[in-house]
Amino acid sequence: MAGTETALLAGLTPQELDSYWMPFTGNREFKRNPRLVVAAQGNYYQSADGRKILDGVSGLWCCGAGHNRPEIAQAVSEQLGRLDYAPAFQFGHPLAFKLAHRLAALAPEGLERVFFSNSGSEAVETALKVARAYWRQKGRPEKSKLIGRVKGYHGVNFGGISVGGIGPNRKLYGTLLDADHLPHTLLPENAFSRGIPAHGAELADQLEERVALHDASNIAAVIVEPFAGSAGVIVPPAGYLERLREICDRHHILLIFDEVISGFGRTGHRFGSDAFGVTPDIMVVAKGLTNGAVPMGATLVRTEIYQTFMEQGGPGYMVEFPHGYTYSAHPLACAAGLAALELFEREHLADRARELAPYFEEALHSLKGSELITDIRNIGLAGALQIASWPGEPARRPWEIAMRCWEQGIYVRYGGDTIQLGPSLVSKQEEIDRLIDTLGRVIGEL
Ligand SMILES: Cc1ncc(COP(=O)(O)O)c(C=O)c1O
Numbered sequence: 001m002a003g004t005e006t007a008l009l010a011g012l013t014p015q016e017l018d019s020y021w022m023p024f025t026g027n028r029e030f031k032r033n034p035r036l037v038v039a040a041q042g043n044y045y046q047s048a049d050g051r052k053i054l055d056g057v058s059g060l061w062c063c064g065a066g067h068n069r070p071e072i073a074q075a076v077s078e079q080l081g082r083l084d085y086a087p088a089f090q091f092g093h094p095l096a097f098k099l100a101h102r103l104a105a106l107a108p109e110g111l112e113r114v115f116f117s118n119s120g121s122e123a124v125e126t127a128l129k130v131a132r133a134y135w136r137q138k139g140r141p142e143k144s145k146l147i148g149r150v151k152g153y154h155g156v157n158f159g160g161i162s163v164g165g166i167g168p169n170r171k172l173y174g175t176l177l178d179a180d181h182l183p184h185t186l187l188p189e190n191a192f193s194r195g196i197p198a199h200g201a202e203l204a205d206q207l208e209e210r211v212a213l214h215d216a217s218n219i220a221a222v223i224v225e226p227f228a229g230s231a232g233v234i235v236p237p238a239g240y241l242e243r244l245r246e247i248c249d250r251h252h253i254l255l256i257f258d259e260v261i262s263g264f265g266r267t268g269h270r271f272g273s274d275a276f277g278v279t280p281d282i283m284v285v286a287k288g289l290t291n292g293a294v295p296m297g298a299t300l301v302r303t304e305i306y307q308t309f310m311e312q313g314g315p316g317y318m319v320e321f322p323h324g325y326t327y328s329a330h331p332l333a334c335a336a337g338l339a340a341l342e343l344f345e346r347e348h349l350a351d352r353a354r355e356l357a358p359y360f361e362e363a364l365h366s367l368k369g370s371e372l373i374t375d376i377r378n379i380g381l382a383g384a385l386q387i388a389s390w391p392g393e394p395a396r397r398p399w400e401i402a403m404r405c406w407e408q409g410i411y412v413r414y415g416g417d418t419i420q421l422g423p424s425l426v427s428k429q430e431e432i433d434r435l436i437d438t439l440g441r442v443i444g445e446l
């Protein structure tokens with residue numbers, strides 16, 4: 001269907017279509033050929049041209065419990081009728097404390113203090129600022145360097161792209177924060193591994209090299225995603241995260257896990273931290289926290305970190321951590337978060353994901369054999385296909401695959417030379433089959 005026709009179906013004029021500068025989107029192509037969704041229910045979107053589209057990425061990895069859960073809608077709507085907004089600074093509202101407590105109870109042991117923000121990117125910035133400020137409060141201001149990882153994604157703000165390791169997200173923005181990067185863990189010998197790859201734990205020792213180069217006295221923190229999501233589900237080799245943890249401990253470097261994708265059941269465990277048996281000092285979450293219904297991010301820290309700020313805070317009325325957002329712990333986000341966590345626990349969503357994961361793994365790996373697919377990776381209900389590059393035009397082929405999939409009634413995500421899948425945690429086997437069958441057919445037709 002022609003672009004203007006689809007837009008008209010959604011009640012949009014060409015001028016309206018033009019006004020919106022879309023994020024992470026090829027705007028020129030989109031506006032020629034808009035892909036508009038107008039409703040969602042369960043695991044399906046409804047497109048403007050009236051088709052039912054199977055959602056293969058839980059929105060953007062955020063709607064793990066499926067779309068439009070009435071429990072969340074009702075909680076948000078009731079909250080809106082009661083208290084639309086409460087000042088975030090110096091005053092509070094009860095749901096913020098309740099949600100912090102509930103989240104801390106769900107999180108790995110020791111991560112007991114919760115700072116709220118409005119997105120994964122903001123939660124990352126909060127984590128990086130906590131890390132630097134913590135060392136200053138400890139009388140070690142020189143410990144300020146941040147270490148990320150190549151292919152890591154930590155949102156789009158300046159701190160996040162500084163530690164992030166995706167070149168195109170960094171190149172336009174000039175001087176970034178003082179950061180260095182560990183190598184990524186994508187090894188040819190691990191291609192087509194099912195779940196956690198066997199080789200490469202020693203890549204964590206690269207942190208020792210960074211310590212040798214910069215000295216631990218200058219390093220505040222290391223930040224990694226337990227598995228890299230946006231770069232195409234790069235699962236760390238067995239033993240890698242344990243080794244990172246051990247090196248951080250030995251050198252008094254804080255370890256931050258960015259669990260914006262890996263949190264809330266995606267790995268088949270509550271958090272990536274639980275899946276890999278490694279607890280960070282600081283954990284970043286967002287997305288699934290409200291099941292995508294209202295924007296919210298959170299940064300969880302060990303009690304000792306929080307206490308350090310309290311002890312150094314001066315008189316009781318003084319602000320211990322000069323940081324925060326107008327919409328930190330927004331009442332609507334808190335209502336959505338509490339309802340989403342209630343669903344998450346009541347419906348045992350992490351267990352459901354773990355039960356479905358072997359089926360998903362089997363289905364995904366059945367695509368092996370096409371010469372265009374050079375690797376398949378998975379953990380829990382996250383999976384990715386590495387697609388052979390179109391000569392000179394990386395990302396072109398995955399883009400084409402994703403667009404053809406959309407035409408054939410499934411939504412999958414592409415990023416770089418990968419196709420990514422993150423079906424909801426309440427997916428049915430038939431829906432996994434449909435995703436994989438459609439993908440296989442589309443790739444076969446290229
Ligand atoms: C690991 C990770 N960190 C941070 C972010 C940024 O989150 P947001 O887009 O909500 O700012 C994302 C988003 O995909 C992410 O995957």
